[in-house]
Amino acid sequence: MIERGYVAPGSFVVASDSHSNMYGALGALGTPIVRTDAAAVWATGEFWWQVPRTIQVVFEGKLSEGVSGKDVIITLCGLYNHDEALNAAVEFSGPGVASLPMDARLSISNMSTEWGPIVGWFPVDEVTIRYLRRTRDRLLEQGIERFTEADLEGWSTNPPQPDPGAEYSARIELDLSQVTPHVSGPDTVQTMQSVTEIEKKRVAIHKAYLVSCVNSRIDDLEAAAWVLCGKKVAPGVKLYVGAASAWTQQEAEERGVWQALLVAGAIPLPPSCGPCIGLGTGLLEKGEVGISATNRNFKGRMGSREAQCYLASPEVVAASAIAGYITGPRQFQDREPARHYEEFATNGRTAERVEILPGFPERVEGRIV
Structure with a gap:
C-alpha cells in the first residue's frame, strides 16, 4: 500500500x-x-x-x-x-x-x-x-x-x-x-526491559527473526547487516530473514545487504508475514526462546504456546543472534524515560450512543487470543 x-x-x-x-x-x-467490513466496503x-x-x-x-x-x-x-x-x-x-x-x-x-x-x-x-x-x-x-x-x-x-x-x-x-534500546516480553508488549538490564541475565535464544511489515524494510535490513558484518550467527541459533516486500529484497540485493545477511548465516524466507503470523518455516517450538523484530509476541503467535518470544529492534535481534543470548550491539547507559x-475534561461531551441491533449482545466477555 x-x-x-x-x-x-x-x-x-x-x-x-x-x-x-x-x-x-x-x-x-x-x-x-x-x-467482513472490507467486503461491505467493496460491495457498497x-x-x-x-x-x-x-x-x-x-x-x-x-x-x-x-x-x-x-x-x-x-x-x-x-x-x-x-x-x-x-x-x-x-x-x-x-x-x-x-x-x-x-x-x-x-x-x-x-x-x-x-x-x-x-x-x-x-x-x-x-x-x-x-x-x-x-x-x-x-x-x-x-x-x-x-x-x-x-x-x-x-x-x-x-x-x-x-x-x-x-x-x-x-x-x-x-x-x-x-530512550535506550529495550525489549518487549516475554509474551507481551506490556512488559519491557532495557537491553542493558536483560543482557545481564544472559537470556539464551534459539531463534531470531528479521521479518514482517514493521521492521524488514531496507533501512532495517541494512542496520542488521552492519551489526552482522564480519561475524557469524552463534552455533545453535537460527536467524531467519524475510524482506518486507519483493521490492525491498531487490533493493537489498542490489546494495549487497542481502548477501551480507546470508554470509553471516541468516536463513532467507520469501517476502511475506511468515513466522510473524505463525506460518511457514522457522516457527518457535516447545521450550524455545526467540527474539524478533516483529510487532506481536503473545503466546502462540509465532509457534508453540510453550515457547517464549521477545521483541526488539533489528540491531538488537542481530546482536543477539551473534551472541546466542539477548544483548545489544553496543553499551548504553541504563536510564528509564519518565x-x-x-x-483532560471532556467539556460536558458524552460518548456517542450506538443502537444495538436485535439479536446482538450488548457486551461480550472472555478471552480474545
Whole structure:
C-alpha cells in the first residue's frame, strides 16, 4: 500500500490488516477493519466509522545514536500499559518529530496497534515529502503515477494538520533523548526491559527473526547487516530473514545487504508475514526462546504456546543472534524515560450512543487470543 503509492497525506485508508495504523506515518488516517467490513466496503463503496477520542503524544529531544523507532514504541507500550491509549486515535507531535526518519515513523505507527490505538498519526513535514517524492520517482520508472508533483507541492504548502484549538482527551510526553534500546516480553508488549538490564541475565535464544511489515524494510535490513558484518550467527541459533516486500529484497540485493545477511548465516524466507503470523518455516517450538523484530509476541503467535518470544529492534535481534543470548550491539547507559500522562475534561461531551441491533449482545466477555 505504501510503497505502491496508495497512501497519501490527508487520505482515509482502511484495510483488513490490524497494522493499518502504519499509514499514519505518511499523514494519512489509517485504521484496520475486519474482513467482513472490507467486503461491505467493496460491495457498497461506503464505510461507517465511529470517531474515537484523540490522545496527543508530544516528542521532545532526539534519539541517541543506535536507538531506533522500534525502541520508542516499545517504550510507549511498556510505560503506558494500563489501556491509556486503548481504542484512541494517537497524534504524534512536538519538536522531536522532525528528528525522526521515515523508517522510525513507520515502525512507531505500525506497532502502535499493539499499544491499543486504532490510529497512529504523524504530521506531514519535509521528511514525509522527501519519502513521497522518492516513492513517486520509483513508480514513474514502472510507468505508474499515483500522485503528481502538484500533489506533493500541495501537501508541502498546505499539509493536513489539527484544527486550531483542537481538543484532546489526554496528553503524553516523551523525551526521545532518554530512550535506550529495550525489549518487549516475554509474551507481551506490556512488559519491557532495557537491553542493558536483560543482557545481564544472559537470556539464551534459539531463534531470531528479521521479518514482517514493521521492521524488514531496507533501512532495517541494512542496520542488521552492519551489526552482522564480519561475524557469524552463534552455533545453535537460527536467524531467519524475510524482506518486507519483493521490492525491498531487490533493493537489498542490489546494495549487497542481502548477501551480507546470508554470509553471516541468516536463513532467507520469501517476502511475506511468515513466522510473524505463525506460518511457514522457522516457527518457535516447545521450550524455545526467540527474539524478533516483529510487532506481536503473545503466546502462540509465532509457534508453540510453550515457547517464549521477545521483541526488539533489528540491531538488537542481530546482536543477539551473534551472541546466542539477548544483548545489544553496543553499551548504553541504563536510564528509564519518565512517565508523563495527563487527562483532560471532556467539556460536558458524552460518548456517542450506538443502537444495538436485535439479536446482538450488548457486551461480550472472555478471552480474545
